Amino acid sequence: MNRKNFSLLTLTVLIASFWHPASAQHETASDLISGERAFRQYCANCHGPDGDLIANVDLGHNNFRQSYTDENLVGIIMNGIPDTPMPPTPRVTDEQASMVVAWLRSLGEREEGMSGDPVLGLNLFSGRGNCMGCHMVNGEGSVLGPDLSSIALIRSSAELESSLIEPDAIVQPDSRFFTVQFKNGEVITGRLLNHDAFTIQLLDSDERLRSLDKSELQTWGFTTPGMPSLAGDFSNQEIADLVAYLASLRRGAAL
Ligand code: HEC
Ligand code: HEC
Structure with missing residues (x-):
């Protein structure tokens, strides 16, 4: 985790200085939404909702294994990486592929501001947050709310954050x-x-x-709501710590 944070930091500093001015000029918010949608449809089943489910591959934190240009990434999406399990995605158009890339880049940008510590997050989860009073993780806790043992497999960090801050926004009907x-x-x-x-x-x-x-x-x-909002009771840093902890819960991940 430390190693990852370290490389994340160095890379975001490096990459931010290269690509940011160029990319900001042509992607609109709706391009980013289309990019996210295409990612969920074609990529998330392998890469996970945050793009970091495959070991040593991290698509959503500006933490690529090489300093790819946007064209390189579009090429990877269209053609796959030969002799690896990364397949071509022929159903995606060039334009959609660029939107996916823009969306992945924008995730990395958002990441710069908040980085949470999953260990502190776990302390809050089992301590002051009293999350175990309602949630189960790996067999411990309560079944009143949804089991969170593999929540990171189905929710992105952004979604996890909004379920803590504005829980009414995403309510699972069967767990209210x-x-x-x-x-x-x-x-x-x-x-x-x-x-x-x-x-x-x-x-x-x-x-x-x-x-x-x-x-x-x-x-x-x-x-409603079953899930109490943490806004007000927890600092932004504490919420980032909780999100970092939740984002590490991926029991049963295939890869
Ligand atoms: C069948 C599973 C699968 C699907 C679907 C998939 N990928 Fe991959 N992807 C992989 C694997 C496995 C690797 C690592 C390959 C290797 O060993 O080099 C990878 C590698 C990558 C890389 C290289 C990352 C780096 O840092 O070098 C990018 C970029 C990428 N995928 C983007 C995508 C995008 C975007 C999509 C959707 C359009 C997608 N992938 C769909 C499995 C998949
Ligand atoms: C009083 C019971 C209660 C407490 C305490 C509670 N939760 Fe929840 N939580 C729920 C319920 C019920 C839901 C599902 C319905 C909803 O979203 O309102 C939920 C939903 C969630 C979700 C979204 C799950 C999904 O499927 O997307 C997350 C993440 C979450 N809680 C995390 C936490 C964390 C972290 C804490 C501690 C800081 C916490 N909860 C404390 C009851 C609770």
């Missing part, structure tokens, strides 16, 4: 909190597992499976 109120006033909050015309099954906050008869209930429904 569900609250029922009995006719006698008792309230139970938990995670909805199943429901039909007559009953509701939920996992209550003590993680017990409860099967409830709707005829005994006054009200029931989702209560």
Whole structure:
């Protein structure tokens, strides 16, 4: 990790001085969005949502193995790298490939500002953040919120950051909190597992499976947000540390 941070720093300093002025002039925000979309469609299944899932290959942090020009990278996308598992992507046009490159470069640029420490992030996760009160990682913690053991395989760092700062923005419908109120006033909050015309099954906050008869209930429904926003309680650096920790959770990665 230290080695990686070190090379990231030296490379971003080096690369920023070369390409930044040239690339800034022609990519629009919508090009970057198309680039991201094409990356997700054609590349993320191997390279991961942040482009760093394959060992020693890091596409999203301006940390390429060589100092490629944009044309070099477009060439790699179109033709693959011969004699390696990196395939050509014939369905991508030259123009789309340039957008992917622009998007990858822009990720690297964003990265310069915030770099988190995953070890500090883990401390916050299991300590002050009380994240384990709701989340499970590698079998430890609670099942109230989604299991985060391999969250980095499906979410980019930017998405992870926004789920910490503005959790309402991306809500997983099956993991929102569900609250029922009995006719006698008792309230139970938990995670909805199943429901039909007559009953509701939920996992209550003590993680017990409860099967409830709707005829005994006054009200029931989702209560959002389940995930508390960290904005305000945590500094930007602490959020970057948490994101760095979350971005390291990739249990079961194939590569
Ligand atoms: C089937 C899996 C797979 C897919 C799909 C894939 N790649 Fe790769 N890519 C690899 C592997 C493996 C390597 C490393 C090859 C090697 O050993 O040199 C690689 C290497 C690269 C490199 C060279 C990185 C460097 O630092 O030298 C770039 C750039 C790259 N891929 C971009 C992409 C892009 C962009 C896409 C989508 C258009 C994509 N790849 C799709 C597997 C894949
Ligand atoms: C009170 C329970 C609770 C606590 C405490 C909590 N979370 Fe969550 N979290 C949830 C729930 C429920 C969801 C899914 C629904 C949503 O997004 O609101 C969620 C969603 C997330 C997601 C998005 C998962 C995805 O699939 O994209 C991340 C990342 C996350 N939490 C991280 C954290 C971290 C880091 C902490 C500690 C700082 C934390 N959570 C504390 C309940 C909680």
